[in-house]
Amino acid sequence: MSKERFSNNINIRNRQAGFEYELLDKYVAGIVLTGTEIKSIREGKVNLQDGYCYINNGEMFVKGVNITPYAQGTHYNHEATRERKLLLKRSEIRKMEGKIEEKGLTLVPVRLFINDRGFAKMEIAVGRGKKLHDKRNSIKEREAKRELDKMKF
Known part of the structure; x- marks a missing residue:
């Protein structure tokens, strides 16, 4: 069994x-x-x-994140898209709950990583859905940045 398969440098x-x-x-x-x-x-x-992500009874959960079942797992293997509890301070959850009640705001998982102590952490963001013209502006900015990077070399 090789140890190279597992990594602590996970940043999804x-x-x-x-x-x-x-x-x-x-x-x-x-x-x-x-x-x-x-x-x-x-x-x-x-x-x-x-x-x-959603908040239920003062607890936060993430749903729809797909963690592929472990290949060497036995009958103890996990369900791929089960809902998982997120661990946050109660004050942070209350603050997010107040923001979510505003119109058009939602909680989105942005990044999954393993910290220096070896614990899996998820970075979540409060986000507002973009309209079509906002997406067009994002594409224009990204292409302009790409052109500037090409000019530097």
């Missing part, structure tokens, strides 16, 4: 979130995971695209 991003939403505030939260889930995360087999 949800690039679609920056395109679909205007990200206002970011928070870092811990995640409640099972043993096979953390092994799959260390292998980098996570998809954040369809994920979203």
Whole structure:
């Protein structure tokens, strides 16, 4: 069994979130995971695209994040898209709850990483959905930046 398969340098991003939403505030939260889930995360087999967060009874959950079942897992393997609890301070959850009640704001998972202590953390952002013209502006800015980078070389 090789140790190269597992990595502590995991940094999985949800690039679609920056395109679909205007990200206002970011928070870092811990995640409640099972043993096979953390092994799959260390292998980098996570998809954040369809994920979203919600608050229920003062607790925050993330739903729709796909963590591929662990290949060597037995009958104890996890369900790929189960809802997972996020660990945040109560004051942070209350602050986010107040913002979400505003019109058009939502909680989006932006990044999943493993910190220096070896714990899996999820960066979530309060975002406002972009309109079509906002997306066009984002594309124009990105292409202009790309052209400037080409000119530098």
